[in-house]
Amino acid sequence: MDAGGAGLIRLPDGLEVIVPGARPGDEITLAYRPPQPGGRRGLAESFETLAASPDRAHDRCALAGDCGGCPMARLNYSKELELKRDLLVVEPLRAQGLLDAENASVVEAAVGLPEEKLRGFRNKAVLYPGILDGIPHFGYYRARSQELVPAEGCPQTPKWMEDAARTLAPFLTDPAFAPWSERTDEGILRTLILREAPGTGERMAVLVVRRLAADFAALEKRLIDALAPIGLAALLLNLHEAPGSAVLSFAPGSTRVLLGKSGIEANLLGLAFSLGAETFLQVNTPQTPVLYSLALDQLGIAEGDRVLDLYCGVGTLTLLAARRARKALGIERVPHSIECARTNARANHLGNAEFLALPVEKALEREDVKAFAPTLVIADPAYQGLAGGAAEALGKLMKASGAKRLAYISCNPKSFARDAAVLSSSGLRLRSVTPVDMFPGAMHLEVVGIFEAEA
Ligand SMILES: C[S@@+](CC[C@H](N)C(=O)[O-])C[C@H]1O[C@@H](n2cnc3c(N)ncnc32)[C@H](O)[C@@H]1O
Structure with a gap:
């Protein structure tokens, strides 16, 4: 393949x-x-x-051929894991010259989901509205296109999310809720975001609209009544007026509560986290604690450690690390995520966690960050990896502070391999790479790489 x-x-x-x-x-x-x-x-x-x-495999997904999002769902799962490990992880590392005779076995077998958790594992669905052959639907876009594939029958999506989409679909024929078209800029509803908080099961729906119809207030009441059986803890409206494909607007004041609370409460490995409309969280509910525990266990945190968590989002890994360490410092460029991280630290009574709202590549050059002198580092960047010189700067900082280990979590094994080559040349030895499958069926693997400072 x-x-x-x-x-x-x-x-x-x-x-x-x-x-x-x-x-x-x-x-x-x-x-x-x-x-x-x-x-x-x-x-x-x-x-x-x-x-x-x-x-x-013939029974994993009836939509696999049509929607294109999960090309691997037509293979049995163990074969999928084996192929994804070789194609997505081993090949880029080999291309970077990192799998020589000494290092040939650093890549572990991929950690998959147990068979019974291969269905309904998503805690978030971003669904697009459309009218297909005169019938209103919510669905996903077909791979590499903006053609709608109805979401009904997607094995990844929990049943209640399908029910919510089915409940709202008939409203799409109302001009005050008509599907928005990016091409013509006509219509109202851009996307429907559905989220379920891990650990508590609280449910949220976000209606993302391009504009508000004059008679939306009348429709609002009918929407709320129709959604009552879904048991939402939060129904939000996000006014997203900018063109382009960004899923929702982050502008202050763009989100308002239609029903319930402004966010939902998750519980991950015993800590509480608030999730808003836009908060980043891994999408695979059963596999997120597996990924985080694996990274933290392999990092080997002891009581006296000072842990630096780069690209910390709302502080999930920072706080999980703070629970085991003397101090933790999380760095993230989105100020709103840092506000949430501080709130989460207070809610969990973790006074030894601090946060800075800065781009990592800038933070690593600052004296106060160098003075933190981490003994261990976590990096969990977005798709681009340790971009903008962050890999070089991290290598230098770890050397200067005598840090022992780095746990690098990556959603893109290609940028991981590129960064691993830079880190290796700055005195960090790649000890192990464990692929973790967060998206069964899709051509995607997360990896946890452990780097040790050379003695
Ligand atoms: C994969 S998420 C990880 C978040 C967190 N560790 C978690 O597991 O929930 C990557 C995070 O990096 C942030 N980010 C992207 N580029 C960044 C940069 N240059 N500097 C700091 N943060 C950045 C994103 O906003 C996002 O929150």
Whole structure:
């Protein structure tokens, strides 16, 4: 398979042909378009399966072929984990020269979900409205397009989220709730965000609107009544007037409460966290504590440690680390997340956790951050990884402060491999890489990399 989840055939002359929909182990006949002159890869125009791969799964997702979000859901789960580990994690590390004879076995087997948790694991769904063949629906966009695929039947989505979407769909024919079109800028409703707080099960819905219709107040009452059986703890309205594909508006005053509270309360590994409309939290409920525990256990926090948590969001890992350490310092560039982190620290009576609202690449150059002199570091960056010189600056800071270990959690093994090469050349040894599957079915793996300071 290629890294996008399509089948890939290697011909004896070294050329490759991409066969979307085919799986490793399938026996097929195909017609294909050869590569462009100078190119290496051709594309299948059609294919016929003579014998299906023994690793094919037929019952994991009925939408897998149509929606394109989970190309791996047509394989059995153990094969999916094995392939994703090799394609997404081993290959980029090898390309960076990090898997030499000495380091060949640093990549562990991928940690997957138990079979019974492969359904309904999402705690967040971002659904788009649309009218398909005259019928109103909420759904996901088909991979690499803005074509709507109705969400009904998506195995990742909990049933109550499907029920909420089904309840609201008929309202889409009301002009005060009509689907917004990015192309024409007509309509009202941009997205429906549904969230469920891990640990407590509290439910939230956010209606993101491009504009408010004059008669929205009348509709509001009917929406609230219709949603009553869903048992929402929070129903919010987010006014998002800017063009573009950002899911909601972060502008002050853009979110108001229609029903219940302004946020929901989560409990993660025994600590309480407030979730607002826009708060970042890992989307996979059963796998989040697995990921965090693995990173914190492998970091090996002792009572006297000073833990620096980079890209800390609302302080989830900072506070979990603070519970085991002498002091923890979280750094994050979104000021609102830092406010939430401070509130979360107070709510959990963790007075040994502090937070700074700064871009990491700038913070690592500051004297007060250097003076914190961490003994251990956590980094959990966004897709871009330790960007803007942060990898080099982190290597220097860890050396200067004599920090023992770094736990680097990454949602993008490619930028992880790039950063691992920089960190390795600044005196940190890559001890282990554990892939953790946060998105079964999708071509995605999270990794936890542990780096040790060389003696
Ligand atoms: C993958 S999230 C991790 C959040 C947190 N560790 C958690 O598990 O909930 C990455 C975080 O990095 C923040 N971020 C992105 N770029 C940043 C930068 N240059 N400096 C600081 N924070 C940044 C994002 O706002 C986001 O909260």
